Amino acid sequence: MTPAQTRTALRAAILGGTYLPGERLVEAQLTAHFQTSRSAVRAALRDLAGEGLVVAEPHRGAHVRKVSLAEAIEITEVRMVLEGLVASRAAATVDDAGAAELAEVGGLMRAAVEAGEFRRYSDLNQRLHALIRRIAGHRTADDLIGRLHGQLVRHQFMLSLLPGRPAVSLAQHEHVITAILARDPAAAEAAMRAHIASVIDALHTLDGTP
Amino acid sequence: MTPAQTRTALRAAILGGTYLPGERLVEAQLTAHFQTSRSAVRAALRDLAGEGLVVAEPHRGAHVRKVSLAEAIEITEVRMVLEGLVASRAAATVDDAGAAELAEVGGLMRAAVEAGEFRRYSDLNQRLHALIRRIAGHRTADDLIGRLHGQLVRHQFMLSLLPGRPAVSLAQHEHVITAILARDPAAAEAAMRAHIASVIDALHTLDGTP
DNA sequence: GGGCGGCGGATTGTCAACAATCCTGTCGAC
DNA sequence: GTCGACAGGATTGTTGACAATCCGCCGCCC
Incomplete structure (x- = not known):
């Protein structure tokens, strides 16, 4: 080896x-x-x-490495601004093929939530974020996001178990998709940041001082 | 060794x-x-x-590593959102001692520009950014910013030679300082992003396609 | 009984020799 | 004259043995 x-x-x-x-x-x-x-x-x-x-x-x-909750919040804050940047770039550079795939994933996500298939929704969630990063073509941000994501696998797992998350995050994801399809970088960044900000809020509720 | x-x-x-x-x-x-x-x-x-x-x-x-201009722009884009995050956190957490030091550095920068001491201004520039990061206390963002900064030393050098930059960047720095002193995170982030966005613009002018 | 010093095992750090790989320049064939 | 094969040297990758360090444990002294 x-x-x-x-x-x-x-x-x-x-x-x-x-x-x-x-x-x-x-x-x-x-x-x-x-x-x-x-x-x-x-x-x-x-x-x-x-x-x-x-x-x-x-x-x-x-x-x-054992990532403390405070560190997990820091990492997610950084991810928030990085994914915001990527969403913005995706909105600026998306082509018709990318737009079609975005719309498709959005439809699948809604279907998964309505069918209560949370595991499938989680997979689609990852696919959506990966797709947006691919559309943006921002190597530097992409690498860092992947690196940060790896540091969080443990916490990511905890979060996905929080009840009710798919329902609230679906709307946020759809906002992101809509903004990118509208080729509106500022709106896409804002929507993505709002989405991840709500993850940070969820992390805070795990803290002793919510 | x-x-x-x-x-x-x-x-x-x-x-x-x-x-x-x-x-x-x-x-x-x-x-x-x-x-x-x-x-x-x-x-x-x-x-x-x-x-x-x-x-x-x-x-x-x-x-x-040889960093291409396109990569330098990507790196600076990431730095823009990271420093924006840090500025926002600094505005949220700054104490009186930090505020005093910020004001002091701001005064020194203005004095340096008016005296035409560009080298000194460049040093103060670094000191200001370092101070803001220290105030924010955001380890994750801080490490990444440092790492990205290292990848850019060559280009940073080229940029500092562009004529007229100190004059325009002074006003931007003062906006950042003002927003942090006002404890206004959103304004601080916006000001910092505007500042680094102008650096990105300067980088674009070095390109064949301005 | 508690604390101090040191012994022993486990683990990591270092080194030098050896093997594998790549690049360059040369030679020969066409 | 150009292309390809091939050797030589330079450089990196690997290995195993050895040295240095740390940690837990034990006995001793107070």
């Missing part, structure tokens, strides 16, 4: 929950688990530390 | 212009230059690749 594959596999393992936040990542264990070399493991750990998925302290080893 | 020191030194060398964009970074050379071990150099290169300062291709070595 090459170092790049090791990094990918380790990242997938962390994101997939094989290694839980706070869990120690011992080089020897990982070497055995992934059937690779220790140097590859060390390189992978170093890379993932740069991505914020792992924290490594000298002579004390690495462990899966 | 420890690996952490090596990383710091290599980063400083790249940011300081010792190694120019596109220049190859040969492990053996760096090892000799920094009087350290090859493993430390390799670790440093890997870290800086994660920061976006270096690009490393397997079996083909590492070189200083």
